[in-house]
Amino acid sequence: MPGKARTTKAKLQSAAFRRTRSDHSKELAADYVELIADIIDERGTARGTDVALRLGVANATVVKMLKRLTDMGLVTQEPYRPIDLTGEGWLMAETGRKKHQIVERFLLALGVGEETARIDSEGIEHHVSDETLKAMGRFLARNSS
Amino acid sequence: MPGKARTTKAKLQSAAFRRTRSDHSKELAADYVELIADIIDERGTARGTDVALRLGVANATVVKMLKRLTDMGLVTQEPYRPIDLTGEGWLMAETGRKKHQIVERFLLALGVGEETARIDSEGIEHHVSDETLKAMGRFLARNSS
DNA sequence: ATGAAAGTTTAGCCTCTGCTAAATTTGAAT
DNA sequence: ATTCAAATTTAGCAGAGGCTAAACTTTCAT
Numbered sequence: 001m002p003g004k005a006r007t008t009k010a011k012l013q014s015a016a017f018r019r020t021r022s023d024h025s026k027e028l029a030a031d032y033v034e035l036i037a038d039i040i041d042e043r044g045t046a047r048g049t050d051v052a053l054r055l056g057v058a059n060a061t062v063v064k065m066l067k068r069l070t071d072m073g074l075v076t077q078e079p080y081r082p083i084d085l086t087g088e089g090w091l092m093a094e095t096g097r098k099k100h101q102i103v104e105r106f107l108l109a110l111g112v113g114e115e116t117a118r119i120d121s122e123g124i125e126h127h128v129s130d131e132t133l134k135a136m137g138r139f140l141a142r143n144s145s
Numbered sequence: 146m147p148g149k150a151r152t153t154k155a156k157l158q159s160a161a162f163r164r165t166r167s168d169h170s171k172e173l174a175a176d177y178v179e180l181i182a183d184i185i186d187e188r189g190t191a192r193g194t195d196v197a198l199r200l201g202v203a204n205a206t207v208v209k210m211l212k213r214l215t216d217m218g219l220v221t222q223e224p225y226r227p228i229d230l231t232g233e234g235w236l237m238a239e240t241g242r243k244k245h246q247i248v249e250r251f252l253l254a255l256g257v258g259e260e261t262a263r264i265d266s267e268g269i270e271h272h273v274s275d276e277t278l279k280a281m282g283r284f285l286a287r288n289s290s
Numbered sequence: 291a292t293g294a295a296a297g298t299t300t301a302g303c304c305t306c307t308g309c310t311a312a313a314t315t316t317g318a319a320t
Numbered sequence: 321a322t323t324c325a326a327a328t329t330t331a332g333c334a335g336a337g338g339c340t341a342a343a344c345t346t347t348c349a350t
Contacts, residue, residue: 014201016267017176021307023268024169025336031162049297056159061338063299068336080298080345107277110284116276122161123168127268131261132252139255166337170306194327206308208329213306225315225328 020127027126030096031055032065033074036083037093045082099133100125106136109143165272172271175241176200177210178219181228182238190227244278245270251281254288 035054039046052062066083069075074089085093104121108114128136180199184191197207211228214220219234230238249266253259273281 010195010198013180013199016264017199018201019264020176020268028337031165035158047297048299050155053155054158054162056163057337058339059298060300060340064337107280110277110280112277112280116274119161119164120272120274120277123165123272124269127265127272129261129265132255132257132265135252135255135257173307192327193329202307203309204328205310205330209307 023126028065029069029072029074030092030126032069033085033089034093034096034100036075036085037090037097040083040085046084047082051083096125099128102133102136102140103128105140105144109140168271173210174214174217174219175237175271177214178230178234179238179241179245181220181230182235182242185228185230191229192227196228241270244273247278247281247285248273250285250289254285 032051032055035051036046039050039054043050048059048062048066051057052059055062066075066077069089070077073086074092076084076086100121103125104117107117107121112120177196177200180196181191184195184199188195193204193207193211196202197204200207211220211222214234215222218231219237221229221231245266248270249262252262252266257265
């Protein structure tokens with residue numbers, strides 16, 4: 001029954017693509033939140049300008065995004081004040097950092113150069129499932145003396 | 146000079162983020178083109194409906210996207226006719242397939258399950274540089290008997 | 291204490307990628 | 321040959337994520 005097989009394949013495949021698409025918005029949120037956490041840790045306080053500068057984006061874009069992040073319960077802000085993360089925001093940042101670190105160290109262990117590891121891990125990070133992350137962790141355990 | 150250091154760091158980082166962002170549109174184009182190639186190989190001809198079904202997207206969305214892909218010189222189409230790839234389109238599809246295959250086989254070799262390997266490779270594929278791809282290739286050469 | 295610089299916000303615009311509903315075309319069965 | 325179902329296209333909408341320019345706060349020096 002080729003029709004049935006076709007449908008099944010399509011369903012499987014579309015699920016994967018759908019996941020990839022839905023990842024994209026979460027990805028951006030995670031990037032913002034992680035970056036804000038980094039900035040707060042570095043200088044005690046995060047201003048919109050810092051975020052805009054590091055993300056390579058206009059101030060207005062950051063403002064708009066922060067509104068969305070506020071709605072998602074990840075950041076808090078009062079007008080004209082620096083940005084703060086909620087508990088959930090910190091949690092997300094922490095999770096992201098761990099993930100990022102594993103992926104980056106994994107690429108290095110695989111023999112990839114520092115610069116490339118840094119760049120690629122940024123892109124790959126958000127598409128790695130827990131299962132794959134675990135496999136990378138095992139590899140690191142085996143291959144780091 | 147902390148100000149200088151800050152600026153440098155911001156520039157490096159923003160470049161990475163900018164790359165990630167600009168990747169997204171290319172990514173989608175690549176997904177469409179690869180999928181069209183697969184469908185043509187499988188059934189000789191690719192219709193918009195097949196693409197929509199497998200991508201998990203509405204027909205109208207496919208139509209609109211095909212227009213963009215046509216402008217990019219990747220596909221050709223006459224109204225109400227099946228979709229064709231240009232030479233450039235086939236080239237992109239072939240490149241993507243090879244990349245995809247390496248990433249997927251790499252994940253499998255790393256000990257990731259089939260289902261996860263399929264899904265994660267779909268997401269990761271577009272964020273892997275040539276250098277990382279080569280490193281994955283080396284790993285495969287070492288670890289497949 | 292005030293005025294300029296730095297930072298933030300608003301307003302209004304754009305493109306991309308999606309959607310539904312309605313029109314149109316094609317192709318196949320009667 | 322006609323009709324009808326399936327496929328395609330058009331029209332119009334939405335939301336995310338960008339931008340610039342202009343308005344508005346805050347902060348800091350003088």
